[in-house]
Amino acid sequence: MDHAVAVCPALLIAAPASGQGKTTVTAALARLHTRQGRRVRVFKCGPDFLDPHWHTLASGHPVHNLDLWLNGEADIRARLFEAASSCDLILIEGVMGLFDGEPSAADLARRFGLPVLAVIDASAMAGTFGALAHGLRHYQEGLPWAGVLANRVASEGHAQMLQRSLRPAMSESEAVGIDAGWLGALLRDAGFTLPERHLGLTVASELPDAMERLDAVADALAQTPLGQLDHAGWQRWAVRFDAVSPVLPARRLVGRTVAVARDAAFCFIYPANLDSLCALGAELVFFSPLADEPVPACDAVWLPGGYPELHAATLAKGVHCRASLADHVAAGRPVWAECGGMMPLFDTLTTTDGDEHAMWGLLPGRVVMQKRLAALGPQRWDTPQGELRGHTFHYSTTESPLMPRSSTASQRAGGRGETIYAQGPVRASYFHAWFASNPEAAASLFLEEVL
Template identity: 55%
Template sequence: MIAAPASGQGKTMVTAALARLHRRQGRRVKVFKCGPDFLDPQIHAVASEAPCENLDFRMGGEADVAWRLARAARNNDVILIEGVMGLFDGDPSAADLARRYNLPILVVIDGSAMAKSFGAIALGMKTYQPDTRVVGALANCVGSAYHAQLLAESLPEGVAWFGALPRNADAALPERHLGLLPAAEIADLAHRIDQLADRIAETAAAQLPPPASFPAVDAPHLAQELLGKKIAVARDAAFCFTYPANLECLRELGAELCFFSPLEDAAPPACDAIWLPGGYPELHTERLAANRSMIDALQQHIAAGKPMLAECGGMIALASSLIDTEAQSHPLTGILPGVVTMQKKLAALGMQSLTAPTGTLGGHTFHYSTFDCPLTPVAYTTDAHQRQSEAVYRINRLTATYFHAYFPSAPATVAALFS
């Protein structure tokens, strides 16, 4: 596991660099991301040349985590798990996952504005929960060889020095309001990862981690409730938040998947159901509103009583209009009545669940907007404290909500949404 005392320390790029380094050496590499993040896994997929999956006890359940790790151990040489936030932050935290599987942890610490305090932080990380296996520390954003020496000498006994990475603005990844830019929008991403892999190859972090054992777990058996169904999934710059596990779940349920672009295509392909996942529709309002043939096709799909799931950005795209942070109004597709208002601050963040007769879907919410909709919600999600949270709207078989569902948490409920 690659973790840190806080966000912004560089653990995503270190994880990606390690994945690329081991991949270049011919190893089969599997990267996981703790928590519900959509963007970091896109970076890791480029680095490892394989899909990056999410691990979260609350969102997917312990059985889902156990099965994914067991499968990865069977099929790969190296498993890298990027933590989320600080090592001990959240419930469950990355430390909870590491303790459950006795994983060795490499802590990445931004050493740019410290010397001996580096050792104090590393000591705290190691001893705060003694049954968490912090094995070493890697310093990021180091100014010089002498600076690296001071940091190394500050480490307490029992925390190995894994080396230092120099300050390098070129290696930093660009961000926007929901996190890192999507991998597809970073033109030189592979080059940046290769550069950092070259640097990390010169550190002790390049060594293979200690072997870890994972108990064998049988794959979940899913009834083919979507057999014969064709689901069209939106995929482009406006709709780019999809868990690989969700796509896999739909296929395991028997569905055939096809992909389309609401920005570029005239209409979705012929299908039985449509999924509009999250992303950045707020950055593409003009193009979405101008694609009349696509809007007409989506309206006809709903009018025909066919299922459609619109999650977060997918719901935003269906709204009547969007008001940006400068109070300017932009027309949208107008399929779902209501106005989206972008916020300068985070509007909602956290784990969620949606209970249905067929099971409880786990997932999360993360958005910088509000939605004023005249429709009466048919349901609400609940947050981690069992409080009412995100509204769920219905028009015919259209289901729209800010909630991002993790499909493997309740496959029968997913099948009901799409069938």
């Protein structure tokens, strides 16, 4: 049998640092091409939950995360092949700066031959723009390159200065155009700035004008050389993706129903994790603790992360969800709660303004929001079923008399692991698990087993 291959234009949208506008540009590019009738698949480098909400809105399709450590190369290759086989354009948003992190977005670009589009905040520079673009392009050998887009530009005159700054890095035969890497400029305009808060971008579904914001940036992008490329122009960035033979997990959750909390307070859900549960044979049902919906009839409950601290008063007042969850636990049925999903399980939650809220009382202890980041980075949990990979990212701390059942191990030098709490059928941690890294261990979270 011939080896299956899919070819599709692809860009990895990166930047010299966080905060340059790569999420805005990625979402706007997805929105622009989706409006034109193309099928666009967007991916996000790293374990981020928030940026994918915007990309999902812009493209109309689920957004999966790509991280060489978290996923592994075979998993990434399979996801990219599947996307390339069914879409017209693949966009991948980088993480932090292009060369930041181990592995970095640049590592991903080199590994899979993904052309890099660099988004640079040019609001406070002119000639240095060319030096920065040159450095990004040539810092590491073998980096596929598409070009550079200037962001937050003051005027057309400013844009011309930025474009001219690319000349010293070019040969005399090159012209200042797409072939030299200039893909245009987006003028500074607060009208299409995506709002942020303590964990990152505000979730798109919380803003009534989210689509209008994306359309505004898409309209601006349509006026740039990048936005005006035709089908043939995009083919210069066509990438070959090879098929990977799938490794199907044992269907350990066949016949079991998993109830998943999903609303504005519990919104940090990888679509890939839902896919993993389905591949394991589980039937998924959803409910909203924020709307005080009772836990549906189920065999296990998953409380994913999110923003319970922003909705603490509402969650504290709910009686139906709280009572039904207590009944579920009393019946000995499993609960897996991660990060924000864990926080309401304790006795109290104190927000950053000092207000203390009585919560659900299924675990002893208190949770206190901090004004500064408490933990961040990749984590590994060595379970009886093997290594389960994930990450941690939280602004709260927890005080509990519970003895740790287990703990994760940080993958960063000097980092600390996260406690795995357990009481009865409840298991909880700040650890966000990537289920596909070990489906066998993931299944055990929803079975009457001891991890």
